[in-house]
Amino acid sequence: MSDLKARFADRIIDGKAFAEGLRARIGAAVGEIKVAHGLTPSLAVVLVGEDPASQVYVRNKGRAAEAAGIVAADHRLDATTSQDELLALVATLNDDPTVHGILVQLPLPDQIDPAAVIDAIDPAKDVDGFHVVNTGRLATGQMSGPNAALVPCTPLGCRMMLEDRLGDLSGLEAVVLGRSNIVGKPMAQLLTQASCTVTVAHSRTRDLAAVCRRADILVAAVGRPQMVQGDWIKPGAAVIDVGINRVPKPTDDDPDKMGLVGDVDFDAAIAVAGAITPVPGGVGPMTIACLLANTVTAACRQNGVEAPVW
Numbered sequence: 001m002s003d004l005k006a007r008f009a010d011r012i013i014d015g016k017a018f019a020e021g022l023r024a025r026i027g028a029a030v031g032e033i034k035v036a037h038g039l040t041p042s043l044a045v046v047l048v049g050e051d052p053a054s055q056v057y058v059r060n061k062g063r064a065a066e067a068a069g070i071v072a073a074d075h076r077l078d079a080t081t082s083q084d085e086l087l088a089l090v091a092t093l094n095d096d097p098t099v100h101g102i103l104v105q106l107p108l109p110d111q112i113d114p115a116a117v118i119d120a121i122d123p124a125k126d127v128d129g130f131h132v133v134n135t136g137r138l139a140t141g142q143m144s145g146p147n148a149a150l151v152p153c154t155p156l157g158c159r160m161m162l163e164d165r166l167g168d169l170s171g172l173e174a175v176v177l178g179r180s181n182i183v184g185k186p187m188a189q190l191l192t193q194a195s196c197t198v199t200v201a202h203s204r205t206r207d208l209a210a211v212c213r214r215a216d217i218l219v220a221a222v223g224r225p226q227m228v229q230g231d232w233i234k235p236g237a238a239v240i241d242v243g244i245n246r247v248p249k250p251t252d253d254d255p256d257k258m259g260l261v262g263d264v265d266f267d268a269a270i271a272v273a274g275a276i277t278p279v280p281g282g283v284g285p286m287t288i289a290c291l292l293a294n295t296v297t298a299a300c301r302q303n304g305v306e307a308p309v310w
C-alpha cells in the first residue's frame with residue numbers, strides 16, 4: 001500500500017472487499033433458491049471476436065458466476081460473424097427457458113450494430129440493463145415487482161457503495177461526469193431516485209471544475225485518465241471513479257510497464273475527499289458482482305420466485 005493509501009485508509013471505499021461480501025451473499029441465495037425451488041440461475045455470455053480486454057472480462061464473468069453457483073455458458077463467435085448470425089444466436093438464447101441472463105460483450109465488430117443486438121435481447125434476460133424496456137422502466141421508477149427494471153451493473157454497484165458509506169443520500173448534491181447510456185445516464189437516474197439533486201456534466205459543460213466542486217457525491221465516468229484534479233473536489237465529498245484507463249507506468253526495472261488509472265487523480269483526490277474508490281479495486285469488482293445479482297434476479301422473476309433484495 002502506498003504511503004497515501006495507508007495515511008488515508010479510512011477514506012478508501014474498498015470495492016473489492018464489498019464485492020466479495022456481495023458475491024458471498026449471492027452464492028448463499030443461489031444455494032437456497034436451488035434447494036427451495038429447484039432453480040439454478042444461468043448466464044449466457046456472448047463474445048464476438050478476439051479483443052484481448054473483452055476476453056479477460058468474459059473469462060472473469062464466467063469464473064465469478066460459477067463461483068457463486070450460477071451456470072455460465074460462453075458463446076464465442078468469430079470476428080467475421082454477421083449481424084444476422086449473432087441475432088440468430090440471441091433468438092435461440094431468448095427461447096431457451098434454461099437461460100436466464102444474456103450478456104453480449106461490447107464493443108462488437110464494425111459489421112454489427114450494437115443497438116440492433118441489444119434490442120433483440122429479451123428484456124427479462126437483459127442482465128446488462130441496456131434494452132430500452134429496462135432503461136424506460138428505470139427512468140419511470142418501475143423498480144419492484146415482476147416487471148421491474150434490470151439496472152445496468154456499474155451504476156447499480158456505485159449506488160450500493162454510496163449507500164453503504166453514506167446511508168441515506170436524500171438531499172445530497174450529486175454530479176455525474178459523463179453521459180453514456182451504460183453509466184452516466186442510469187447513474188443519474190438512480191441518484192435521482194435516491195432523492196439527490198443531480199447534475200449530469202460532460203465535455204461541453206462550462207467550468208467543469210466549479211460544477212464538480214459543488215458535489216457531495218462525484219461520479220466520474222468519462223474515460224479520461226486522471227482528468228478530475230484534487231481542486232475539483234469539495235472537501236469531504238464521496239468520489240466514485242468509474243474510469244479504467246490503461247496508461248504507461250514505467251518503473252526502473254520496466255520502462256514499458258503499463259498500469260491502470262481512473263478518471264480521477266487519486267493521490268490528489270484522497271487528500272481532499274471524504275471517501276473515494278481506488279482504481280483498480282473500486283468500481284470494477286462491483287460491476288461483476290452486480291451482473292451476478294442481476295442474473296439471480298432475472299432467474300427468479302422468470303420463474304415466479306421472489307427475488308432476493310441485495
Ligand code: GUN
Pocket residue numbers: 103104105106107128153
Ligand atoms: N463492455 C464493457 N463493459 C461492458 C458491460 O458492462 N456489458 C457489456 N455487455 N459489455 C461491456
